[in-house]
Amino acid sequence: MIEAKDLSLTFTTADGPVYALSGVDLTVGEGDFISFIGPSGCGKTTLLRIIADLEQPTGGAIHVNGMTPSDARMARQYGYVFQAPALYPWRTVERNVMLPLEIMGYSAAERRERAHRNLELVNLKGFERKYPWQLSGGMQQRASIARALSFDPKLLLMDEPFGALDEIVRDSLNLQLLRLWRETQKTVVFVTHSIPEAVFLSTRIVVMSPRPGRIIDVIDCDLPKDRDLSIRESKRFLDIAHRVREGLRAGHSYDE
């Protein structure tokens, strides 16, 4: 689904070059749930933005679904979920979900049907006519996930979508996301800085480290697909979490 070879991105600033990413090799298979984890400044968001063609690499090669990120974006191959819900405040929840469908030229009936279906998928049935400010933060982020899913892309890119939410809400959203991933068979690339979240959700965890942004370790997370929150107390879960923590330490990520 995604293949990156020796990918690098250097920003030129007044204080000299900043190596946001360097020598990144990555393969994401279809149906994978991949998490990028690392401290701030490790380039995890930058890597996601390169996949989304929101940022241009300065070196190396990357293919998304067999094409360049730019072609993939133009072919509307992925849905992107930002750190904040980024809902348009003048649109109702339903019309926010319809926004990409309007741009992509779906018929009015199809727009309604898809908005309805995807809002149901994220448990927001009955909130179609509400405005974003009438929803809680967790509900807003769910609406933004429904919006990303509305045009049925195979790839879902998520940039710390639950970072601003409290832990209780986050737990429940993690469960819902996992169910959603199983039901829709999407490929998900998920950026986070929470170790338990990464281990709980992922099939593979990419551990990253800053200066220059690079991949330290790729950890297979072979917990059963059908997980619930209690799995977080299991030995296997704790072992993987430990390995992630070791990886982060090896990258001197705890120095800051």
Add this chain to the structure above:
Amino acid sequence: MMSEAAPASTLKAPAARSGEGQTVPVLTIVGCLILIWYAAAIWLNMPFQLQLNPELAGMDLVYATWAAERPVLPSPHQVLAEIWKTTALVDITSKRSLFYHAWVTISSSLLGFAMGTLVGVLLAAAIVHVRALQKSLLPWIIASQTIPILAIAPIIIVVLGSIGITGIFPKALISAYLCFFPIAISMVKGLTSPDLMQLDLMRTYNASQFETFAKLRWPASVPFLFAGFKVAIAISLVGAIVGEMPTGAQAGLGARLLAGSYYGQTVQIWAALFMASGLAAFLVMAVAFAERVTLKRMGVKP
């Protein structure tokens, strides 16, 4: 922000209370102003009244200053009487009716407002979409407003008059010249108000520039547009009144002001001034009302 909508009643209550609390202070201020006005009328009109009749003294003198034929400063009740006489007591189509003159002024000011809005929005859209224009156009827009309108108004009237364009259009053009500025400035701000995430979102959909404009930049700029409207509507009136002066125009509040000063009719001047400010207040309130309705329809948090 995170909780469900609070019932409307609890949101509205404080606003209603503060509304009640405003009445008394506002009336007090108005009362004070009227008292000061009467006192100033005595002071300013006294010398001339004493010239006319040196015998006058005491309350007789005071009453004389408040009832002078051509006072330096007419008293409030003289102005009110003049307004009453020229609105309620004459036919609305008569050339002596203030409503007729107000209508002449308001029609050119509204046409100017519409033209100014169109130009302002188009300029802002161009500036936002073409980076080069921001550097090249914006200084000219700002410079245009440093030219005194009193200097440029006669030029516009005379030049357009010489090629046969007279009537409402030259006056509207002067209004538009003043109006487009606040609209352009607030719309540049409004059209650039969407944050990076909202813009990136459009990019992930591979939305065209036009779609990004229509579905993101334009709706996001509506509150800014209304802020610009409020300034523009008031100065569009100023532009129309100024535009009526150099022609020695036959009609309009500006012509009324000019005629009043030619013939020393201070009461008439003040009556026209009051009509103009009443008109401005009405127009600003109309914009505020339109703003409330529009923003409510756009689901803005009350």
